[in-house]
Amino acid sequence: MASVSGLPAPALQASKAALSAALAENQSKESEKANGEDENLEPGEIQEVDMQAQAETIRTVFSDPTNFNVKHPLFSPWTLWFDSPATKGRNLPQTPMTSFPQTPLPHTPGGIAAQGWMEDIKRVITFDSVEEFWGLYNNIVPPSQLPQKANYYLFKEGIIPAWEDEANKNGGKWSIQLPRDKNRAYVDKMWLYTMLAAIGETFDPLLASEDGEAPRSLITGVIVSTRPQFYRISIWTRTAPASTAGEDDKLRERIEGIGRHFKISVLGYSESQKLAGALATEVEFLSHKDSEKKGKQAKKIIV
Numbered sequence: 001m002a003s004v005s006g007l008p009a010p011a012l013q014a015s016k017a018a019l020s021a022a023l024a025e026n027q028s029k030e031s032e033k034a035n036g037e038d039e040n041l042e043p044g045e046i047q048e049v050d051m052q053a054q055a056e057t058i059r060t061v062f063s064d065p066t067n068f069n070v071k072h073p074l075f076s077p078w079t080l081w082f083d084s085p086a087t088k089g090r091n092l093p094q095t096p097m098t099s100f101p102q103t104p105l106p107h108t109p110g111g112i113a114a115q116g117w118m119e120d121i122k123r124v125i126t127f128d129s130v131e132e133f134w135g136l137y138n139n140i141v142p143p144s145q146l147p148q149k150a151n152y153y154l155f156k157e158g159i160i161p162a163w164e165d166e167a168n169k170n171g172g173k174w175s176i177q178l179p180r181d182k183n184r185a186y187v188d189k190m191w192l193y194t195m196l197a198a199i200g201e202t203f204d205p206l207l208a209s210e211d212g213e214a215p216r217s218l219i220t221g222v223i224v225s226t227r228p229q230f231y232r233i234s235i236w237t238r239t240a241p242a243s244t245a246g247e248d249d250k251l252r253e254r255i256e257g258i259g260r261h262f263k264i265s266v267l268g269y270s271e272s273q274k275l276a277g278a279l280a281t282e283v284e285f286l287s288h289k290d291s292e293k294k295g296k297q298a299k300k301i302i303v
Contacts, residue, residue: 068131075201076217077128077157080136083121084150126157133199142188146226154195155221155236163288167220172240172287174259176267177232179279187231191224193266194233198222202265203235205257218254230279235262240287241301252301259283259303271303 059068124140127133143152153161163169178187197203203219218237225232241252263269263283276282285301 071129071131073129074127074133074199076199077126078133078199079126079155079157079159080124080140081121081153081155081161082124082151083153084147086147086150121151121153121161128157133195137192137195143191143224143226143231144184144188148226148228151223151225152191153221153223154198156219159220161221161223161236165220167238168236168288170239170288171218171220171237172255172285172290173234173236174262174283174285175232175234175281176263176275176283177230177279177281178275179277180227180230183231187224187233190233190267194222194224194235194262197261197266198235203258203261204254205261206254218258233267240285240289255285256301256303259285259301263303 058070060070060072125136127136140152146152155161156167159165159167183190198219198221201207201217201219204217206215207217216238218239220236220238222236223232223234225234235258237255237258239251241248241255260271264271267283269275269283274282282302284303286299290299
């Protein structure tokens with residue numbers, strides 16, 4: 001994230017569009033001003049504009065973290081949600097988010113169905129730019145310092161972090177569970193990289209590999225959970241492959257690609273590394289429908 005060129009392709013394209021629009025707007029204003037004030041111009045003649053000088057007036061968070069005047073838009077808006085034992089039955093969450101306004105759940109079919117379970121989950125803020133993400137991230141408590149049984153949910157705008165939501169009900173999740181004591185020093189970085197991969201649209205390999213119009217992203221949101229003995233990081237998808245081998249092969253391949261990217265590029269493990277052990281799991285995928293079976297007939301995908 002140190003430079004614009006480091007942004008994923010969709011975000012980079014949006015960023016370039018924003019910069020071009022800002023330059024064009026400044027150029028237009030300067031031309032109008034010149035046409036109105038310079039009496040030496042011939043009728044119809046346009047004052048030349050120094051594009052280099054105009055470019056120098058554009059300040060981004062990368063060049064001026066305090067006084068930037070152009071933001072870098074994300075491909076999609078995202079909403080952060082939060083809950084913990086301290087927020088249950090209260091109107092506002094405790095220290096992690098007290099400076100951000102609260103908004104009600106959306107009145108969608110999924111939102112209505114999940115009202116009971118979502119009563120204690122607080123919707124913190126929605127953002128749609130790189131700058132707003134970092135402003136949020138730098139003002140919330142990291143997972144390593146959250147109380148036990150707390151959760152951060154980062155989902156695309158309009159999708160609530162519940163199975164009942166229309167975008168989630170036919171999907172599943174990649175997840176990894178890690179012992180709390182051994183991973184307290186690493187969980188914050190893992191969660192940050194997971195969020196960056198989500199908002200940068202780098203999880204879904206098909207988005208970057210196909211020519212022409214990009215397909216709809218499978219990612220709906222990411223979650224980090226703190227528990228007395230472990231941390232869990234999850235990536236939710238809007239669809240899940242069939243449990244029967246041979247069905248939905250293309251979808252299964254795409255889902256597995258998300259899991260491999262999560263394990264290797266985001267979490268930093270090698271593809272062959274075995275992670276399961278005491279309180280730990282491999283990077284594994286389970287559909288929401290299979291999760292309801294509580295392991296009796298659940299079919300997991302492991303990378």
